[in-house]
Amino acid sequence: MNPLLSRLSPSITNMIRMDHTHVLTTFHQYQADDSARTKKGLADTICVALEIHAQLEEEIFYPAMRAIADTEFLQKSVPEHDQMRRLVTQLRNLEPGHASYDETFFELMNNVMHHVADEETLLLPTAERVLADRLGELGAEMTKRRLQLAAPRSGEIAGSMVRSMGPRSLMLGAGALLACSYLVGRPRASRGPAAERGTHVVAR
Numbered sequence: 001m002n003p004l005l006s007r008l009s010p011s012i013t014n015m016i017r018m019d020h021t022h023v024l025t026t027f028h029q030y031q032a033d034d035s036a037r038t039k040k041g042l043a044d045t046i047c048v049a050l051e052i053h054a055q056l057e058e059e060i061f062y063p064a065m066r067a068i069a070d071t072e073f074l075q076k077s078v079p080e081h082d083q084m085r086r087l088v089t090q091l092r093n094l095e096p097g098h099a100s101y102d103e104t105f106f107e108l109m110n111n112v113m114h115h116v117a118d119e120e121t122l123l124l125p126t127a128e129r130v131l132a133d134r135l136g137e138l139g140a141e142m143t144k145r146r147l148q149l150a151a152p153r154s155g156e157i158a159g160s161m162v163r164s165m166g167p168r169s170l171m172l173g174a175g176a177l178l179a180c181s182y183l184v185g186r187p188r189a190s191r192g193p194a195a196e197r198g199t200h201v202v203a204r
């Protein structure tokens with residue numbers, strides 16, 4: 001591994017945290033009264049992200065940890081991934097209008113939240129103690145492998161992200177745009193003499 005790349009790469013533990021944040025944020029966008037299209041887009045986005053994340057952990061992170069500290073959590077981590085994969089398959093085989101779709105989605109969310117909580121409170125802090133000098137190198141290895149795993153699925157990833165953008169996401173996007181245009185326009189107004197005196201300029 002290129003030593004410069006290893007030094008510049010985010011640590012493997014921070015990359016894992018970023019993956020968790022992305023997937024949990026996507027889970028939080030799902031609501032039972034969303035359209036079937038939005039639900040499927042969100043669920044598909046989560047399923048692909050979980051599959052890639054679990055494979056990366058199993059190929060790179062867990063073996064590095066096992067070589068140093070075989071904790072109780074490491075022993076149950078792969079069976080927990082397998083349970084998550086079973087729910088992913090179950091969800092993919094259902095239509096969003098099906099009576100069990102929401103239930104399966106929230107069961108997956110529940111499983112993932114417990115697993116993520118254990119990783120973030122037990123495994124990652126341990127890794128930062130016992131693998132301190134390898135975190136960057138392992139992060140770079142994970143980035144390289146992620147590109148290999150995501151490239152053949154890029155169409156699937158982009159399609160589900162577009163479908164996941166329901167009216168709520170569009171409203172949030174419009175709100176963010178309005179906030180940006182307000183912030184961009186603000187300094188120009190404050191440059192005028194009236195603004196310097198602290199008075200308001202009213203457009204006529």
Ligand SMILES: [Fe+2]
Nearest residue numbers: 054057077119
């Ligand atoms: Fe995991």
Ligand SMILES: [Fe+2]
Nearest residue numbers: 016053057119
């Ligand atoms: Fe994880």
